[in-house]
Amino acid sequence: MGLRRLAATGVAVAMGGALVCGCGPLGADGASGSSASADAAARALIAEASLSFRYVGDSHVDETMNQQLEIKNATRGSVAPVLAFTALDKNHQEMPQVAVTTVYGSDRGGLVVPYGTSWDTLRFSGPGEHDVADVRVTVRSAAAARIPAGMHDVKTQALDSQGHEISRFERFSAVRLTNEDDFPVSVRIAYILWDQPPKGTTQQAVEVTSVGGLTEVPAHGTSVVQVSADAAAAVARNSNGPAVSIKAYNSQ
Template sequence: MERRRTRVAGWVVAVSLAAILVGVTDWSSDPAKSALSFAYQREGGDNRISQTLTIKNANTESVVPVLAFTALDRNGDPLPRVHVRTVFGSDSGRLVVPYGTFLDILRFSGAGEHQVYDVRVTVERLVAAKRRANVHPVTVEELDSTGRAVSKFTRFTTVRVTNIDPYPVTARVAYLVYDQPAEGETQQAVSVTPIGGLVHVPAGGSADVKVTGAAATAVGRYSGGPAVSVKAYNSQ
């Protein structure tokens, strides 16, 4: 994604498109917590994001989880002083997860943050989403003040969110800044700033979101940096 050895470059969303079942949502019952499973990947490798959590949802509807995390060391022992947060909000009810799989990105802070090799995940709450999540993830494009597509490393003023699926969706957009870790340490998002609020994206269409307030400040400060990213994710 980014420059340098840009580990975060290739945002390859782990969405099993071939495995996603469309149009079979059963709203008659509550989603089952046991239908969620998780896989943590500490290091994504070159041009891949580190510290990702794959969430697999075997419920046939899109769901909104509230997850709790315990950081674990290489021996599987808890690291009680490490605080775990997420980028997309699977720990706070912001992320809508489709049937199939999707990713969140974890952030660690506190004593022992560089010793995390795995996480233990607990599903504290799970509800059906108000609106179905995308089969094909929403995409973003950075635009300047004239509406021209530009690099995310410049001072863009608008983000265009595009939905190619044949039904409307709601999403949020975040501006991420990654650190430059020492050899052997994982790269993580050290700054996450929302761009706008909840975005309503029409079926097969796009919506433009202005970069204002804290987001404009962050873009002005970090544009030209070696590891920045703009990500959209289904939310409600």
């Protein structure tokens, strides 16, 4: 948020990947052993099939972030996927030297995706990183989330040491989280520093720091997370700079 608008967009291609299924809870009939494993595998297949993706390099809308992965979940339940990415150039050719990682953790099961639409942010590194036009997405695994995700984004507000609201660009001491949903949600906070690339190049997250840990925010309520340790150092280092974001995302 609060970022300069830059380059073009692409469309992500969803591909089925190898499922990695762990042992799930017993079913309603008390099944165990092979039948429980089969149930877990079936649930994972359903979760995988429910996901679709779209890559948006630049939405051309002010105050929105670059290199966004739109994730749509057609299952009426929250899912924790593990995704893998292949960078593609403008001719839709693979770019094997470019590594693709994420800010919120959809590549490692750290992001919980609700029913409907949610987002992660992609990071590119390696030769040709500025030439990525699209990504191919592979679902390595997908499982029902232990903690349901909210339908609305949890809002963040930077606070000073006295609890007063301040800009995210200033040196803040805490973050207030606000949940608009009818049930409690659990989120993590990412403090993101963005680069300032030349015109025609998408803006990339160059530094991502966690603020606090997994935090529950009550239904239609707020929680306050204090900034300390590595996060405090990052805020001190990057405050008053040109481009930072404080983002909360569903996790478990």
